[in-house]
Amino acid sequence: MNERAATGLAYAATDGAAYDIFLGRWTERLSQPFLDFIDPPDGALLDVGCGTGSLARAMKHRWPERRVCGIDVSDAYVAFACGQADAEIDYRVADAMKLPQASNTFAAAAAQLVLNFVPDPRVALREMMRVTRSGGVVAASVWDFRGGLVFQRMFWDTAAGIDPGAGQVRDKLFSGALALPDGLEKLFDESGLERVRRGSLTIRMDYASFDDYWEPLLGGQGPVGTYAAGLDPDLRRQVKASVRAAFLSGAPDGPRSLTATAWAVRGRVPQRR
Template sequence: MVRDVWDMGDAYEAYVGRWSRRVAHEFVTWLAVPPGRRWLDAGCGTGALTAAARAAGAQRVLGVDPSLGFLRQNTGDRVAGDARALPLGDGRFDAVVSGLALNFVPDPARAAAEFARVTAPGGTVAAYVWDYAGGMTMMRLFWDAAAEADPDGGQDEGTRFPLCRPEPLAALWRDAGLADVAVRPVEIPTEFTGWDDYWQPFLGGQGPAPAYLAALGDDKRVAVREALRRRVPVEPDGSIRLTARAWAVRGIRP
């Protein structure tokens, strides 16, 4: 099985970081956490959600991530750590958030319990993840092409991450003891200037689809590329205009 790779911030930004920043803005607006509060960004990566929290008036945002490569690119307060065992005391934060990371944690229930533990009573715990099954079009097209060109190949993120749906997310939050749980979709446009702008980030090796592609031989990689090229809708000006949907969940620590 191909191992997910998360260590090159620039390649991640080109692949999905740029789209995460758009989701992060809408997500933080939805949370409506008052200014001047203390935030924790668990799985902070290169800092998309951290930046959105700061822009919303957070007093301080601490980022935690296991990837030293990503932390080096994140310019905020940050510390290396595992979401399943946060190196932080109980009740320290008014808002604990996580963007595009929870489904990659081997034990998401343990991570959700940790998020609740470090949140102050009355504080907000929230996360968002891509809708890999149908709403994240750039990846959906890729895995459909991979299934055609390499039927016995990589594992589709849509089937690999059943957590990335409304009902499992809500159940995860309720099981962590959180109250007033709500789930909503966040949809954004993902517009590419042309084929190279769409395809090249898949060659960066960051995340499941690029890691799978990097492990292929040249012939099979070309077969996936051509199967994908046949599927991608191209506008008359050469641009590619898709959409991406994330599922967002929030709850309150009693």
């Protein structure tokens, strides 16, 4: 897997409040089945690429007595997470490819929807293994963009029919190595982690209306936000009208519940010599 082979796309992460309404409200839901899947042994926990803190908060709520840390490369997201924390969580601005924590610190390190945006996921995974003690768990999830992410599928396929530029971004996102069914699993297998296991986690994104779906896309976060917010006004009007028709599907505006599935993989850190 080459540098940036995961998606070829960097993640625009400039505004914590915009992220929270765009995706954080849903990643909060995904954190619950992901924590069940991680099933960490006793000890401290690390959320790698914590964003606005969905997984770190879920960890702290589930295991209040444990030390929980979160790192993200975005200072805007980390600042927002610090403002949200209703529990004591140690957040830091840091790169997943160079974690600031000492070796053998954690019982588990987990990255939710992050590794496909990191320049070299192998390096990030090596770092997660380094900071996790022998016998501890390293876990990651990535959206199943191709087969399981209705809110993005609807947007990109509709926009690609109007603007070939949308098709190019979609193809990078949907066909990146880690978005494929066995992508994360291969990465974990090649890393030296033991007892590697794959799962598939599904949540529902419950939108109140088309505006509740559309407006958060204009906040400029992530590849879809970068694309939608950067469109010239005429093209954006066309894309919006077509995406609206897809969202409504011939029925009056109102609530829509869209499924969202992520691939998840976990492995055990082997005994160190």
